[in-house]
Amino acid sequence: MIGTFEPSVAKVTVSYGGATSQAALDHGWFVASGVLTEQVTIAPRVKGYDADGKLVYDSDQDQSYEKTLP
Numbered sequence: 001m002i003g004t005f006e007p008s009v010a011k012v013t014v015s016y017g018g019a020t021s022q023a024a025l026d027h028g029w030f031v032a033s034g035v036l037t038e039q040v041t042i043a044p045r046v047k048g049y050d051a052d053g054k055l056v057y058d059s060d061q062d063q064s065y066e067k068t069l070p
Contacts, residue, residue: 001044002031009048009056016044043067 001014005028012023017036024031032044043066048057059065 001033001046002029003046004028005030005048005057008050010051011049011053013047013049014044015047016040041069043069 001016001023003012005012005025007028009025012025012030012032013020014023014032014034016034017040018038019034019036021032021034044059046057046059046065047055050056059067
């Protein structure tokens with residue numbers, strides 16, 4: 001998965017297909033990869049954390065994040 005993040009975000013995790021991985025961050029972009037261990041029926045769950053480890057973004061709480069797969 002590839003996406004963007006705000007400067008206040010220090011860590012991004014992506015959960016998808018039974019696996020969670022920490023994304024690589026670079027100049028406002030994140031990328032995460034991994035091996036699926038389950039069949040997927042919904043979009044990846046993305047979480048962003050600040051430098052203190054506080055959750056500042058959760059795609060499950062984002063009304064504009066499309067959770068269904070095409």
